[in-house]
Amino acid sequence: xxxxxxxxxxxxxxxxxxxxxxxxxxxxxxxxxxxxxxxxxxxxxxxxxxxxxxxxxxxxxxxxxxxxxxxxxxxxxxxxxxxxxxxxxxxxxxxxxxxxxxxxxxxxxxxxxxxxxxxxxxxxxxxxxxxxxxxxxxxxxxxxxxxxxxxxxxxxxxxxxxxxxxxxxxxxxxxxxxxxxxxxxxxxxxxxxxxxxxxxxxxxxxxxxxxxxxxxxxxxxxxxxxxxxxxxxxxxxxxxxxxxxxxxxxxxxxxxxxxxxxxxxxxxxxxxxxxxxxxxxxxxxxxxxxxxxxxxxxxxxxxxxxxxxxxxxxxxxxxxxxxxxxxxxxxxxxxxxxxxxxxxxxxxxxxxxxxxxxxxxxxxxxxxxxxxxxxxxxxx
Numbered sequence: 001x002x003x004x005x006x007x008x009x010x011x012x013x014x015x016x017x018x019x020x021x022x023x024x025x026x027x028x029x030x031x032x033x034x035x036x037x038x039x040x041x042x043x044x045x046x047x048x049x050x051x052x053x054x055x056x057x058x059x060x061x062x063x064x065x066x067x068x069x070x071x072x073x074x075x076x077x078x079x080x081x082x083x084x085x086x087x088x089x090x091x092x093x094x095x096x097x098x099x100x101x102x103x104x105x106x107x108x109x110x111x112x113x114x115x116x117x118x119x120x121x122x123x124x125x126x127x128x129x130x131x132x133x134x135x136x137x138x139x140x141x142x143x144x145x146x147x148x149x150x151x152x153x154x155x156x157x158x159x160x161x162x163x164x165x166x167x168x169x170x171x172x173x174x175x176x177x178x179x180x181x182x183x184x185x186x187x188x189x190x191x192x193x194x195x196x197x198x199x200x201x202x203x204x205x206x207x208x209x210x211x212x213x214x215x216x217x218x219x220x221x222x223x224x225x226x227x228x229x230x231x232x233x234x235x236x237x238x239x240x241x242x243x244x245x246x247x248x249x250x251x252x253x254x255x256x257x258x259x260x261x262x263x264x265x266x267x268x269x270x271x272x273x274x275x276x277x278x279x280x281x282x283x284x285x286x287x288x289x290x291x292x293x294x295x296x297x298x299x300x301x302x303x304x305x306x307x308x309x310x311x312x313x314x315x316x317x318x319x320x321x322x323x324x325x326x327x328x329x330x331x332x333x334x335x336x337x338x339x340x341x342x343x344x345x346x347x348x349x350x351x352x353x354x355x356x357x358x359x360x361x362x363x364x365x366x367x368x369x370x371x372x373x374x375x376x377x378x379x380x
């Protein structure tokens with residue numbers, strides 16, 4: 001694979017992963033163009049709920065070649081991160097083609113052919129897929145879902161608590177998004193907030209005596225799982241109150257064991273206090289709908305005005321690369337970062353893991369690794 005003819009690497013997705021990879025390629029003198037289906041960069045970040053702040057520190061969330069301004073604080077707000085990403089494009093002179101949606105990718109004559117909207121065909125010797133971890137909202141097909149007489153929405157459509165003032169709201173899903181939305185609703189005037197919990201989450205402090213939880217995640221990556229599980233359990237007993245009496249017992253599976261299965265811990269941004277004060281009520285998992293009623297896993301029923309499904313996302317890669325045989329049974333790339341699948345040389349994926357050490361930090365590391373791999377592959 002040679003790029004001496006000036007054909008740029010094509011990167012699909014103008015989120016942090018795509019932009020970081022473009023900048024890292026520029027550092028090595030390799031041209032790149034970022035294709036983005038939305039009208040602007042950082043589209044998914046723009047659509048997150050208003051109160052969102054990064055759970056990773058400013059210093060460890062910066063992308064290659066540009067620090068996040070100190071004025072944004074230690075825990076960067078959503079709008080500030082969008083501003084940073086806009087500035088990142090300008091700082092590095094990244095070429096972004098907006099309004100370009102790539103529908104599928106195929107291998108032809110040792111090149112990658114990207115089929116885009118409007119019948120466009122783009123050919124490149126190397127392509128990077130960076131369409132994002134939270135690509136397609138996942139709404140479970142609960143029995144009776146269509147019969148629900150209240151309002152049902154996925155958490156991706158939640159912005160703030162204003163529309164729900166005075167209402168009875170059930171948040172289904174106790175990950176970071178569900179926990180934070182529940183707290184936002186309780187603080188924003190909802191009459192009642194319940195949090196439906198299927199698997200009890202590990203709860204950690206965002207920082208303890210100035211030490212961020214992310215730093216522990218970075219250190220833990222090279223330790224055995226059982227060691228991290230033991231350390232985390234001892235720390236939790238010291239730092240996190242027992243909420244068993246409120247419906248949130250301590251998990252019976254280790255924190256790192258759970259993380260390796262894909263469930264990262266919940267950072268406390270007010271959940272503990274809200275539960276202790278009765279402003280957020282943990283209940284059993286949502287099982288089904290029956291008109292105005294919601295059936296819970298423990299046999300109980302509730303009748304909320306609104307159900308917000310904080311039930312996660314799919315990677316959404318099947319249509320794009322499914323026929324290439326590069327995805328596992330869960331739709332995640334079999335090869336990630338600098339590695340490529342044996343049957344797909346020159347096709348890279350970034351941003352499809354959710355590590356304890358922080359996704360933005362991982363994207364930055366991956367960007368430079370991918371750029372190095374491409375530069376080696378394209379050397380004369």
